[in-house]
Amino acid sequence: MDSRDAPPSSASPEQAYLSVRRIKKKFGDLAVLNGVSLEAPEHEVVSLIGASGSGKSTLLRCINLLTIPDEGDVWIDGVRLPLSDPSRPPRRITDKKAVRLARARLAMVFQSFNLWAHRTILENVTEGPIHVLGVSAAEAREKATALLDRVGIADKRDFYPAQLSGGQQQRAAIARALAMEPKILLFDEPTSALDPELVGEVLKVMRDLADEGRTMIVVSHEMSFVRDVSNKVVFLHQGCIVEEGGPAEIFQSPKTEACRKFLSSVIQ
Amino acid sequence: MAIGQSYREIKIWLSDSACIGLSPVSPELFARSCPRFIDGFFISIELLVLASLFGFVIAIGLAVARTSNVGALSVPAFVYCYVFRGTPLLVQLWIFYFGFGSFGAEGLGPFWLVFRDGYWVGLVVLTINTSAYAAEIFRGGIVNVPHGQIEAALAIGMGWWTKLRRIMLPQALQISWPAYSNEIILLLKGSALVSTITVLDLMGQTRTVFSRSYNLEIFLYAILLYLVLSGSLTIILRILEARLRTPTQMSRQH
Numbered sequence: 001m002d003s004r005d006a007p008p009s010s011a012s013p014e015q016a017y018l019s020v021r022r023i024k025k026k027f028g029d030l031a032v033l034n035g036v037s038l039e040a041p042e043h044e045v046v047s048l049i050g051a052s053g054s055g056k057s058t059l060l061r062c063i064n065l066l067t068i069p070d071e072g073d074v075w076i077d078g079v080r081l082p083l084s085d086p087s088r089p090p091r092r093i094t095d096k097k098a099v100r101l102a103r104a105r106l107a108m109v110f111q112s113f114n115l116w117a118h119r120t121i122l123e124n125v126t127e128g129p130i131h132v133l134g135v136s137a138a139e140a141r142e143k144a145t146a147l148l149d150r151v152g153i154a155d156k157r158d159f160y161p162a163q164l165s166g167g168q169q170q171r172a173a174i175a176r177a178l179a180m181e182p183k184i185l186l187f188d189e190p191t192s193a194l195d196p197e198l199v200g201e202v203l204k205v206m207r208d209l210a211d212e213g214r215t216m217i218v219v220s221h222e223m224s225f226v227r228d229v230s231n232k233v234v235f236l237h238q239g240c241i242v243e244e245g246g247p248a249e250i251f252q253s254p255k256t257e258a259c260r261k262f263l264s265s266v267i268q
Numbered sequence: 269m270a271i272g273q274s275y276r277e278i279k280i281w282l283s284d285s286a287c288i289g290l291s292p293v294s295p296e297l298f299a300r301s302c303p304r305f306i307d308g309f310f311i312s313i314e315l316l317v318l319a320s321l322f323g324f325v326i327a328i329g330l331a332v333a334r335t336s337n338v339g340a341l342s343v344p345a346f347v348y349c350y351v352f353r354g355t356p357l358l359v360q361l362w363i364f365y366f367g368f369g370s371f372g373a374e375g376l377g378p379f380w381l382v383f384r385d386g387y388w389v390g391l392v393v394l395t396i397n398t399s400a401y402a403a404e405i406f407r408g409g410i411v412n413v414p415h416g417q418i419e420a421a422l423a424i425g426m427g428w429w430t431k432l433r434r435i436m437l438p439q440a441l442q443i444s445w446p447a448y449s450n451e452i453i454l455l456l457k458g459s460a461l462v463s464t465i466t467v468l469d470l471m472g473q474t475r476t477v478f479s480r481s482y483n484l485e486i487f488l489y490a491i492l493l494y495l496v497l498s499g500s501l502t503i504i505l506r507i508l509e510a511r512l513r514t515p516t517q518m519s520r521q522h
Contacts, residue, residue, distance in 0.1 A: 064423055096427065100426070100427055101425065102425075103422065103424065104425030106423075107423070108420075108423040110416060110419070110420065110423075112416050114416035114420035115417075116421075117414070117417065117514060118438050118439050118442060127424070127434065128424040128426075131426065131434055132424055132430070159515075160514045162515065163515055173420075176424075180424060
């Protein structure tokens, strides 16, 4: 057994469901993440904030290995996601099936929705349960209908993504994520591509999810949302976590100059 | 073979009824050679349908191999497409028929059954040729599937095959269908070249009839029949295209 397979020694007392250890990532010569560690305890909302280019989206994408970190590992439920030895780059996934199973338990909501354009809204939501989880079509449809109703677009179930507004598409994408019954929801700037008047409807759905105790990791520029909903706020600056703590702590008394500057630039 | 038998009977019946039906309105020259024309017409359709069906399946496989990042798949697929797209169909037909065919039964063993008959050589070469072109078209479709949708497939836990079958290929087909339709029309016209390797397709029969009468009018009838073929083909391809297309923003309904 590889020593890296041992659970992280400094696991938080409540045994975080998700744990990211000393992640490093470079794109060419540009170091985007410089050894970042993060924990997401169950039923908590962790928000990642920071200026663009600070590495927050890359960090989120490293969690489900859409981006493969050059160094460092991700543990989910005490199990390390199988990546090859970092000392022999390029690093790759060593057990694809294990990663697929892990990804099915982490759902991601993207900035640009990424709904499948050739499938109806209902089919977008049933696709994963039927073809990844092996749920029966009837059961998947029933559940999908309930989820679409929940995010308020049940009447759009037979439309195609291009026929919906951005806010409706993003709510459909959230329903698609929920249909997988994920343990953790990853949100990658879910409202950044929306017209201002459509942001509210998406944030409302996300707020409800947080209220019902979902484990969420959110990259967002919506500071009032971050402040209200998060249990923990993490501020990234130049690929490092510079500050982390409760929302009150971060927003009212930022300790570093970088964080103070960032907050004053985004809060009007 | 029951299917082959009834197919032959249908062909004869169609040929008879077409020629009898057309006889009051057709010029004397056409009426005299009508069964030949219709016979060639069917051979052309057969070659077209079979070559495009087999070619389609092979092209999808080639396109997937071409876009793979496994060199052992992408390099052979690239070479195949490069060779068969880069050489004239006529040369391919002659090399397969006259070239390989010259090895005869001793040289080719069981393959002789294919290589001795212009029809089968024609089918094989048309299939290879169209698959090389269509592979290139489908490759374009595959690489143009929006990257975000592929990421969404990965993020939900889809494996390679599910992602390909459920997300990438359906959209790649949508994107590349208009270009592919064009390739099928080109295949129809290219198929006339099989007449140079003894196949009595529409062009082959036209040449036979011409060699007996030396009346250039004959080619006019061939042109009309080819237009009927390509016209019907265009309609069929358009219907398929419309079925593949998903509604866009233009048809947004609120």
